[in-house]
Amino acid sequence: MSFMPYVAPEQLMKDRSDYAHKGIARGRSVIGCEYREGLLFIAENPSATLHKISEIYDRIAFAGVGKYSEFEDLRIAGVRLADIRGYSYGREDVKARDLANAYSQSLSMIFTQQMKPYEVEILVGEVDGGAVGTALYHVLFDGSVTDEHGYIAIGGHAEDLMEELRQRYQEGWDLTTAVKTCVQVLGAPESRTIEPVAIEAGVLDRTRTHRRKFRRLDDDEIARILSG
Amino acid sequence: MTSPDVPGLAGSPFGENPSFVDLLRKARPDALPPASRQPVGELSVPHGTTVLGLKYADGMLMAGDRRATSGNLIADAKMRKVFPADDYSAIAIAGAAGQAVEIVTLFQLELEHYEKITGDRLSLEGKANRLAQMIRGNLPAAMQGLVVVPLFGGFDERLGEGRIFFYDATGGRWEEDDFQTTGSGGMPAKNSLKKRWRPGLSREEAIRVAVEALMDAAEDDSATGGPDPARGIFPNLVAVTASGAEEVPEQEVEAAVAVVVQQRERP
Numbered sequence A: 001m002s003f004m005p006y007v008a009p010e011q012l013m014k015d016r017s018d019y020a021h022k023g024i025a026r027g028r029s030v031i032g033c034e035y036r037e038g039l040l041f042i043a044e045n046p047s048a049t050l051h052k053i054s055e056i057y058d059r060i061a062f063a064g065v066g067k068y069s070e071f072e073d074l075r076i077a078g079v080r081l082a083d084i085r086g087y088s089y090g091r092e093d094v095k096a097r098d099l100a101n102a103y104s105q106s107l108s109m110i111f112t113q114q115m116k117p118y119e120v121e122i123l124v125g126e127v128d129g130g131a132v133g134t135a136l137y138h139v140l141f142d143g144s145v146t147d148e149h150g151y152i153a154i155g156g157h158a159e160d161l162m163e164e165l166r167q168r169y170q171e172g173w174d175l176t177t178a179v180k181t182c183v184q185v186l187g188a189p190e191s192r193t194i195e196p197v198a199i200e201a202g203v204l205d206r207t208r209t210h211r212r213k214f215r216r217l218d219d220d221e222i223a224r225i226l227s228g
Numbered sequence B: 001m002t003s004p005d006v007p008g009l010a011g012s013p014f015g016e017n018p019s020f021v022d023l024l025r026k027a028r029p030d031a032l033p034p035a036s037r038q039p040v041g042e043l044s045v046p047h048g049t050t051v052l053g054l055k056y057a058d059g060m061l062m063a064g065d066r067r068a069t070s071g072n073l074i075a076d077a078k079m080r081k082v083f084p085a086d087d088y089s090a091i092a093i094a095g096a097a098g099q100a101v102e103i104v105t106l107f108q109l110e111l112e113h114y115e116k117i118t119g120d121r122l123s124l125e126g127k128a129n130r131l132a133q134m135i136r137g138n139l140p141a142a143m144q145g146l147v148v149v150p151l152f153g154g155f156d157e158r159l160g161e162g163r164i165f166f167y168d169a170t171g172g173r174w175e176e177d178d179f180q181t182t183g184s185g186g187m188p189a190k191n192s193l194k195k196r197w198r199p200g201l202s203r204e205e206a207i208r209v210a211v212e213a214l215m216d217a218a219e220d221d222s223a224t225g226g227p228d229p230a231r232g233i234f235p236n237l238v239a240v241t242a243s244g245a246e247e248v249p250e251q252e253v254e255a256a257v258a259v260v261v262q263q264r265e266r267p
Helices: A009-026 A068-088 A096-113 A158-168 A175-190 A219-227 B020-027 B097-118 B124-137 B139-143 B186-196 B203-220 B250-264
Strands: A030-035 A038-044 A053-057 A060-066 A120-126 A135-139 A145-148 A151-154 A199-205 A214-217 B051-056 B059-064 B068-070 B073-076 B082-086 B089-096 B148-156 B161-167 B173-176 B179-182 B236-241 B244-247
Touching (some): A030 A060, A030 A120, A030 A158, A038 A053, A038 A060, A038 A120, A038 A175, A053 A068, A053 A199, A053 A214, A053 B097, A060 A068, A060 A199, A068 A096, A068 A120, A068 B020, A068 B097, A096 A135, A096 A145, A120 A151, A135 A151, A151 A158, A158 A175, A175 A199, A175 A219, A199 A219, A214 A219, B020 B097, B051 B089, B051 B148, B051 B161, B051 B186, B051 B203, B059 B082, B059 B089, B059 B148, B059 B203, B082 B097, B082 B236, B082 B244, B089 B097, B089 B124, B089 B236, B097 B148, B124 B139, B124 B148, B124 B173, B148 B179, B148 B244, B161 B179, B179 B186, B186 B203, B203 B236, B203 B250
Parallel strands (some): B059 B161, B148 B236
Antiparallel strands (some): A030 A151, A038 A199, A053 A060, A120 A135, A135 A145, A199 A214, B051 B059, B051 B179, B068 B073, B082 B089, B148 B161, B161 B173, B236 B244
16 A cells, blocks of 8 residues: 655645746746737747747737646637637627636646646736736746736746846837847847747737737748848 | 546547537537427528629629518518628528527637637638538428528638538538529529629629629519618628638628619619
8 A cells, every 4th residue: 555655735835836947947938018009929939830829819819838738738728718708708708817817726726736737837918908908917837827017028037038128128119129129138148149930929919900919920020020 | 557548548539629619519508509409380580581602703702682581571671691701711691590690600610719729720621511510410400490501602722712612401512613592582693693693703793793693682582682772781792812801891882783773774
């Protein structure tokens, strides 16, 4: 018969938390920031098809760092929640806050009850959410949620990036400035220049006439912005 | 130790299911239209009538009149029967109105959900097949009198041309070469198209031909509504081309109606 040796809960949580932190710090970062027309999500991602940044619903987007399979799981769960809610009630009743809460509950459950925590951090962003306006939620592997304003960097060298952004972020900058600055910020901790093809970016553009405000910036557009 | 719960490795389906209808059936079965029901009998429900689709130089055009009938009453004079299904396809419906509009909503969500889950749009062929399965799913309701017969069409990005599909109540699916109509006024509309359609129509000509076919249908079929300029009721049209699916602006439809009316005026 096997038995579990006693481990103090503090120690258990700390071990899990350290484990998740390590996994997240190994990967590359994502930046989410406000710009004049909405929200920009931008990341270094060598793959053109395995996305870190995606659409969830009309005005809501998602970005994840850490272990791909785990944040992909969360993304799909988010799309399902949003589509079912939008169908059952109305399209405008799908809110980023509800998604952030659902993610928070799932991640906290996984953190305390599963063998290993998810090694992920995610961002849920929304534009034009009625009274709330622009919202940007940051959900951690243990389920804690924070409501961010202006800008946020997660994963990889997140702390260095935050320091850099603190100095360079300006309210109301246009898309070109936002993309250019964020690409420089992403390369700053290791003082390198990131190639345009290795940049993944998506925006929630509230000026878009389409019902779905999410738009991916393709390689050509990113190259044009960076060279301009 | 091997886990029997690993998906795909113990005979269960492998990978994420990108279908919204399947998801809804599992998560909110009460929200779906019931698959089987008591005989509708004398229950009279509104019916949408004549819709048509035709190919033209840039792609494909779909049009529908605006009338819904319930027995010999007009249930709605401004019903829309033609909708963009996603950015590159359109769907037009005839049959039991409530059921039909629900199938359109589900179909639009099905395409959007697939696109978001997989990160790719379905091929036009894939969309047409999915719709066939959904119409087949409606068969029990169709047997009770709630028949829904759609037309589906779009721009095939791989082939670089417009395509049109016609369905029957059992989910049977046929691809059309040039044009097709369905609904109560389908026959007069089709006869009209036979005389006026030709390959390579321009956008303006295609709109006129479509409007004229609907006006011909309205003359011969009491369930089809003709244009009513006095109340501002005009057919509703969706064009799908390489640059996407878009509702044809009402001014263009109004202009086409004016031309046809002028041609038919007696001195």
